[in-house]
Amino acid sequence: MASIKKCLFPAAGYGTRFLPATKAMPKEMLPILTKPLIQYGVEEAVEAGIDTMAIITGRGKRAIEDHFDISYELEHQIKGSSKEHLLDDIRNLIEQCTFTYTRQKEMKGLGDAILKGKVLIGNEPFAVILADDLCHNPKGTGVLSQMIKIYEKYRCSVVAVQEVDGEEISKYGVVSGRNIDDTLIMVDDMVEKPAYEEAPSNLAIIGRYILTPDIFQKIEETEEGKGGEIQITDALRSQAKDGMVIAYKFEGKRFDCGNVDGFVEATNYFYQKRKEEDLLED
Numbered sequence: 376m377a378s379i380k381k382c383l384f385p386a387a388g389y390g391t392r393f394l395p396a397t398k399a400m401p402k403e404m405l406p407i408l409t410k411p412l413i414q415y416g417v418e419e420a421v422e423a424g425i426d427t428m429a430i431i432t433g434r435g436k437r438a439i440e441d442h443f444d445i446s447y448e449l450e451h452q453i454k455g456s457s458k459e460h461l462l463d464d465i466r467n468l469i470e471q472c473t474f475t476y477t478r479q480k481e482m483k484g485l486g487d488a489i490l491k492g493k494v495l496i497g498n499e500p501f502a503v504i505l506a507d508d509l510c511h512n513p514k515g516t517g518v519l520s521q522m523i524k525i526y527e528k529y530r531c532s533v534v535a536v537q538e539v540d541g542e543e544i545s546k547y548g549v550v551s552g553r554n555i556d557d558t559l560i561m562v563d564d565m566v567e568k569p570a571y572e573e574a575p576s577n578l579a580i581i582g583r584y585i586l587t588p589d590i591f592q593k594i595e596e597t598e599e600g601k602g603g604e605i606q607i608t609d610a611l612r613s614q615a616k617d618g619m620v621i622a623y624k625f626e627g628k629r630f631d632c633g634n635v636d637g638f639v640e641a642t643n644y645f646y647q648k649r650k651e652e653d654l655l656e657d
């Protein structure tokens with residue numbers, strides 16, 4: 376049986392960097408080519424053997440629920456037409472998993488959003504995907520799949536990290552620790568969005584986590600941190616100090632689709648990939 380069965384998607388944020396596009400539409404529904412960001416995340420989770428998606432939504436996020444549901448009218452309309460196959464992927468995805476939802480009423484940080492998911496997760500280890508961070512591994516399995524293998528060996532929380540250049544580091548949670556091997560680090564400290572001069576390393580946490588369920592207690596004990604918000608980075612630091620947390624330099628690409636540059640980069644990448652696949656089919 377799969378060791379990680381549930382994946383949490385914090386999706387309550389406003390997406391102000393994409394206004395006005397996100398005025399009435401959730402940022403998670405912005406498409407890279409023809410597929411919304413959150414669907415890429417759900418596909419990555421399904422590929423990792425996960426069958427339950429726990430989505431933390433908020434006001435104005437109904438489109439996410441509708442997306443992962445059957446659209447009888449639309450399906451009836453296009454049945455038998457040349458367009459019908461365009462719904463194949465999403466229909467298969469919906470059949471393979473269960474979607475559960477709860478709302479975060481106030482924006483109090485990523486730690487708080489994850490804590491809101493306790494009711495959907497219960498007392499078991501789980502994955503977290505931040506849909507803004509779009510990952511793709513052209514050489515093999517997805518990032519979450521890679522992380523679950525590490526969880527199965529070490530049975531502790533695992534965060535995905537990436538080396539970033541210079542001042543960029545202050546946009547991220549940053550880890551430091553002792554190398555276990557070329558890709559794994561035993562974390563001894565973590566800081567949320569440090570100033571460049573104070574960053575303990577150039578290793579930035581990206582939006583993929585495997586968390587053990589004691590994280591909920593840790594979040595409850597975590598005080599407001601950077602930006603006056605409850606930070607998952609602070610709760611994880613406490614887990615690292617009391618037990619063990621591993622940082623993993625993943626294999627693959629990651630696009631920061633939370634800003635326009637990364638979004639366009641991802642669009643170009645997936646467009647190119649699709650063109651190459653189309654050429655292979657011809």
Ligand code: G1P
Nearest residue numbers: 485508546547548580581582608
């Ligand atoms: C969040 C986390 C941060 C992490 C980042 C990854 O920040 O708080 O530690 O490095 O996601 O994308 P946000 O980008 O939501 O400000």
